[in-house]
Amino acid sequence: MQRGSDRLNVHRDDEMKHELQGLLRSGHPTRTEDWNVPEPPAEDDPEVYRGALMPGTGERPAPESVRLELSRSLTRHDFPAAARELAGVLGRRNAPDALVERVSRLPRSARYGSLLALAEAVTGRE
Numbered sequence: 001m002q003r004g005s006d007r008l009n010v011h012r013d014d015e016m017k018h019e020l021q022g023l024l025r026s027g028h029p030t031r032t033e034d035w036n037v038p039e040p041p042a043e044d045d046p047e048v049y050r051g052a053l054m055p056g057t058g059e060r061p062a063p064e065s066v067r068l069e070l071s072r073s074l075t076r077h078d079f080p081a082a083a084r085e086l087a088g089v090l091g092r093r094n095a096p097d098a099l100v101e102r103v104s105r106l107p108r109s110a111r112y113g114s115l116l117a118l119a120e121a122v123t124g125r126e
Helices: 010-026 063-071 083-092 097-104 115-123
Strands: none
Touching: 063 097, 063 115, 083 097, 097 115
């Protein structure tokens, strides 16, 4: 039954299926259309593939990568808050354990008003 609420007509729908057929069958970019190939990461993008926090390596992570990892779990509505409250929110939102542990080790008396302030406190660069 045709309801008449389709955004595209039958011919355009078949045309779009034909355009995507190679991608759907192969599972990877076919390089036939430039619009379908994802852009490579920029030079100044943080390295996300390793993870923001490297437990056990002894190196300090960059504040930018910690801020990126924190922003996946925290929103601006979570601030201002103490470290214990933020660690609880991170735990409930399934943040990486290394990140929750570092936030829970922050001083209990300090309150953080933004994501940037928390990231700098976690990395020790205040």
